Amino acid sequence: MCLSYSSLCLNDTSPLLSLLPQVRRKLVLLLTMLCLWLYMFYSCSDSCASVRGLVLPGTVPRLPAESQASITSVLAPDAISSKILFGLPQASSTVAKVERQEETGRVLADSSNPTSSFFSGSADKKLPQAIIIGVKKGGTRALLEFLRVHPDVRAVGAEPHFFDRSYHKGLTWYRDLMPRSLDGQITMEKTPSYFITKEAPARISAMSKDTKLIVVVRDPVTRAISDYTQTFSKCPDIPTFESLTFKNRTTGLIDTSWNAIQIGIYAKHLENWLLYFPINQILFVSGERLIGDPAGELGRVQDFLGLKRVITKKNFYFNKTKGFPCLKKSEGSSKSHCLGKNKGRTHPNINQEVVQRLREFYRPFNMKFYQMTGHDFGWD
Numbered sequence: 001m002c003l004s005y006s007s008l009c010l011n012d013t014s015p016l017l018s019l020l021p022q023v024r025r026k027l028v029l030l031l032t033m034l035c036l037w038l039y040m041f042y043s044c045s046d047s048c049a050s051v052r053g054l055v056l057p058g059t060v061p062r063l064p065a066e067s068q069a070s071i072t073s074v075l076a077p078d079a080i081s082s083k084i085l086f087g088l089p090q091a092s093s094t095v096a097k098v099e100r101q102e103e104t105g106r107v108l109a110d111s112s113n114p115t116s117s118f119f120s121g122s123a124d125k126k127l128p129q130a131i132i133i134g135v136k137k138g139g140t141r142a143l144l145e146f147l148r149v150h151p152d153v154r155a156v157g158a159e160p161h162f163f164d165r166s167y168h169k170g171l172t173w174y175r176d177l178m179p180r181s182l183d184g185q186i187t188m189e190k191t192p193s194y195f196i197t198k199e200a201p202a203r204i205s206a207m208s209k210d211t212k213l214i215v216v217v218r219d220p221v222t223r224a225i226s227d228y229t230q231t232f233s234k235c236p237d238i239p240t241f242e243s244l245t246f247k248n249r250t251t252g253l254i255d256t257s258w259n260a261i262q263i264g265i266y267a268k269h270l271e272n273w274l275l276y277f278p279i280n281q282i283l284f285v286s287g288e289r290l291i292g293d294p295a296g297e298l299g300r301v302q303d304f305l306g307l308k309r310v311i312t313k314k315n316f317y318f319n320k321t322k323g324f325p326c327l328k329k330s331e332g333s334s335k336s337h338c339l340g341k342n343k344g345r346t347h348p349n350i351n352q353e354v355v356q357r358l359r360e361f362y363r364p365f366n367m368k369f370y371q372m373t374g375h376d377f378g379w380d
């Protein structure tokens with residue numbers, strides 16, 4: 001536009017032409033310069049107007065369209081553009097967050113959102129607030145695996161054996177074994193041998209007297225046979241169940257020093273725990289019902305842990321081949337799954353007289369246990 005204007009100027013036949021050549025040359029030069037200056041000014045102002053977010057280094061970076069929209073919803077459009085263009089203090093924390101998102105090139109965590117704060121690193125390892133303390137072969141693995149379906153449960157997979165075997169390693173070592181969890185999530189572990197460990201109640205209470213305890217109990221006779229089956233699978237040379245049961249087979253005296261028998265005297269072990277924990281801080285889960293009605297038992301456990309009842313019937317199906325309830329596919333797992341081969345082993349046939357003798361042996365202890373817990377487990 002300016003160039004054609006200048007050529008127009010040059011071809012002009014106005015009184016200018018009649019001026020002296022020297023003055024004429026100066027005027028032409030001045031007009032040309034004016035045209036050039038006007039051209040540059042308009043070009044520049046046009047491009048500046050099209051880059052609304054252009055800012056100087058060290059002030060606020062230009063924002064992507066999406067981010068601008070979110071800021072605009074917090075601040076009035078005029079206010080935001082002036083703040084960005086003139087580098088005024090940023091009033092909204094949203095702005096700062098969007099800035100950081102720009103800097104890092106990724107979406108930063110919103111601390112109000114537990115999942116995103118996990119990714120920002122605010123999740124940390126915590127000592128367990130709930131422990132499945134027993135009993136061995138009661139169904140502890142099934143319970144833990146079912147509980148892990150809950151989004152608010154974070155559990156360590158392996159058995160830490162801290163309060164029985166590794167207490168000397170200290171609480172920091174123990175905490176380090178735990179998975180990271182967010183506020184509101186419950187950290188858990190299971191070590192079934194705690195239930196029969198003399199020192200465990202005092203040690204857990206010293207860690208936190210508010211620790212919630214869960215005991216999965218099972219008919220002590222079946223439990224003993226299950227325990228034996230496990231040992232037998234590893235050491236097939238051991239004596240028969242029948243011979244290990246008795247101190248003296250002729251007199252029918254039961255060998256209570258055999259661990260497989262000892263563990264099932266639940267009332268005796270429970271007494272030890274009640275010295276440190278009130279009974280309402282211990283939940284007794286029926287190992288039998290955990291198989292027959294897993295959703296029902298999980299309902300009780302979720303209530304006890306103060307969790308929303310997320311795990312329901314819809315999470316389970318009965319696997320005929322396995323002979324046990326298994327977990328259905330869920331959001332977190334791509335396929336349905338049953339527990340491993342070492343859970344739900346076939347038990348050997350045990351002499352029925354021996355089984356009967358064991359039932360007699362356990363009866364008074366079972367009665368005591370029902371009385372202590374206020375719950376009849378129906379083993380007799």
Ligand SMILES: Nc1ncnc2c1ncn2[C@@H]1O[C@H](COP(=O)(O)OS(=O)(=O)O)[C@@H](OP(=O)(O)O)[C@H]1O
Binds near residue numbers: 138290291
């Ligand atoms: N859903 C499901 N699937 C498989 N097994 C189940 C299930 N629910 C409970 N059970 C019973 O759990 C018994 C093993 O108990 P634990 O997991 O406590 O054993 S261990 O102490 O950790 O070794 C195991 O004992 P055995 O049948 O003697 O192998 C099972 O009877």
